[in-house]
Amino acid sequence: MxxxxxxxxxxxxxxxxxxxxxxxxxxxxxxxxxxxxxxxxxxxxxxxxxxxxxxxxxxxxxxxxxxxxxxxxxxxxxxxxxxxxxxxxxxxxxxxxxxxxxxxxxxxxxxxxxxxxxxxxxxxxxxxxxxxxxxxxxxxxxxxxxxxxxxxxxxxxxxxxxxxxNLPEKYDATKTNITSQLYKYLIDQSVKLVPAQKELVEFTQTHSKNMMLSSLDQCSFFQFLMKILNAKTTIDVGVFTGYSSLSVALALPKDGKVYALDVSTEFTDLALPYWEKAGVREKIELIIAPAAESLQKLLDQGKAGTIDFIFIDADKPGYDVYYELGLKLIRNGGIIAFDNVLQDGRVLDEEQLKTNENVAAINKLNAKLFKDDRVIISMLPVADGLTLVTKK
Structure with a gap:
């Protein structure tokens, strides 16, 4: 058994x-x-x-x-x-x-x-x-x-x-896949330039300070915004050779106005022939003076709450002053755009934050905009960083 x-x-x-x-x-x-x-x-x-x-x-x-x-x-x-x-x-x-x-x-x-x-x-x-x-x-x-x-x-x-x-690989929503080749494709497939714009870009690229030229996709984006906003009146703080002013003016109606603010005619004189060639010279009012004074002057003229769009691309320590004045000038639903808010990545460099006045000023502004309850912001990886601000 x-x-x-x-x-x-x-x-x-x-x-x-x-x-x-x-x-x-x-x-x-x-x-x-x-x-x-x-x-x-x-x-x-x-x-x-x-x-x-x-x-x-x-x-x-x-x-x-x-x-x-x-x-x-x-x-x-x-x-x-x-x-x-x-x-x-x-x-x-x-x-x-x-x-x-x-x-x-x-x-x-x-x-x-x-x-x-x-x-x-x-x-x-x-x-x-x-x-x-x-x-x-x-x-x-x-x-x-x-x-x-x-x-x-x-x-x-x-x-x-x-x-x-068997789960999908975690998607990293913080990264970008834009390579130089892909960026060129982006420009080729989205940016349309009139002859005056193309000639101005080619001329500025030969200038010793060509790094101050606004990017092509950025200005194309501004033209898109002008149509969405039905913009008629804008301000360009910092003109250089006039590419951003020219691009925005082309997107405005015939009775549109661009207040182009700069501290000297050193570079703005270079812009005038291209504005003329594009047929927008009458739309652009060039004001030569410190930007803070020019913005305050517009407020004194009763322009508060009437501006559709403001692009700020000037001296970085002055951004905060331009922002406060711009908030008074911009209408509800209007947009303020700040250029160079990433400072070529130097906003992450502790040494640069301590020693570079421009980097420190931009980093301080970025923190202020993020915490400002008066506005809604969107920081975009366009060009050297572009922050859009609109009133709540």
Whole structure:
């Protein structure tokens, strides 16, 4: 009798090992293309694989009803005894008797091309499979669980790993993918210049201080804003060779006005021929004086709350003064735009913040705008950083 039991236990152990060995190791495929369609297919597949799980409770209840209702069942006596035995064993050990129609375990796990995720997933799958085989052998040998647990334990563990690990790579919303080649494409596909603009840009690029030229995409964006705002009256604080004033004037109606403020005619004289050629000279009123004085003069002339757009690209320590005066001049719904708010990245340099007057002034302004409850702001990675401000 003892020998027979030992022989049966040995056969059971062999059978357990065979069943465990037959369970496939999940294959890991790295999705280098990160294709949205493939991700959607994988997500849909995972939902399809999980669908029977939501039906298990109902199916178990139906099975229990059949087992308990001995007066109405039409099964044979042998089938009934087998079912009752299995059901009572499952109930006693708190283990469900899973339906045979349950789908097979997935044999492929697709993850995004992330080295850390791939490493963790691969190690987890290997360790989990080893552990499951050990548990299955122990359960089958000691009669702690019915045979179905051997068939579906790897399924559940694999699905669990699949759901936890097959996640899209975390999107970094703080980065930009603009390269010099992509930026050139952006300019080529969005910026349209009239001949006078193109000639002025080419001329300014030969100037020793060409770094002061407003960027092409920035001024194109201003032209777009003028149409949205239905702008008629604007202010350009800091003119240089007049490219920003020219661009804005081109977007204004015939009776539009640009107040172009600068401290000297050293550079503004260079702008006049191009304004003339573009046919917007009459729209631009050039005011030569310190910008703070010119802005205050406009306030004294009753221009408060009448200006649609103000572009500030002048001496950086003066930005805060121009901002306060500009808030009085701008209408509700109007926009103030500040250039160079990133200072070529120097706003992150602790040494520059201590020693560079321009960087320190811009950093202070950025902090002030962020905390100012009077306005809503948007800082954009356009050119050297562009902050748009509008009243609440």
């Amino acid at each position: 003892v020998q027979s039991q030992q022989q049966q236990q040995t056969e059971n152990n062999d059978q357990c090992k065979k069943r465990s060995a037959n369970q496939e190791e999940p294959t890991i495929i790295i999705d280098n293309d990160n294709n949205n369609t493939q991700q959607q297919q994988q997500q849909q597949q995972s939902r399809d694989d999980l669908l029977p799980v939501h039906q298990l409770k109902k199916q178990r209840n139906n099975n229990n009803t059949v087992h308990n209702n001995t007066n109405t069942t039409k099964k044979s006596k042998s089938q009934k005894n087998s079912t009752t035995s299995s059901s009572s064993f499952s109930k006693h050990n708190n283990i469900p008797d899973y339906p045979a129609s349950f789908p097979p375990p997935p044999t492929t796990i697709v993850v995004n091309n992330n080295d850390n995720v791939n490493r963790i997933l691969k190690e987890s799958v290997i360790k989990m499979n080893v552990k499951i085989r050990q548990i299955n052998e122990m359960r089958y040998r000691d009669h702690k669980a019915p045979a179905p647990i051997l068939k579906y334990s790897l399924l559940y563990s694999t699905l669990l790993l699949y759901l936890k690990m």
